[in-house]
Amino acid sequence: MKCPKCDAQLPDGYRFCYKCGTMFAFPGETPEESVRLAKEQYQKYVQYVRAQQAQQEQQPQSSQQPQQTAPEQQPAQQTALR
């Protein structure tokens, strides 16, 4: 499915274009129905995008945590000297 206005590639069944914001009417629906369903789907899309952005913001923070695995061989050497 392609947006007739901006030619963006959209998943099948989409009622709006997330690039240019155009809403599509499906055959057999009243304009009021189309607008209401399109708004519902748009809200789901916004929630999905926000969830993805939140995940991307969390990932760098977790990878920046320093790993405290400093090798400590001194105690073993001290016992060997005795």
Ligand SMILES: [Zn+2]
């Ligand atoms: Zn578009």
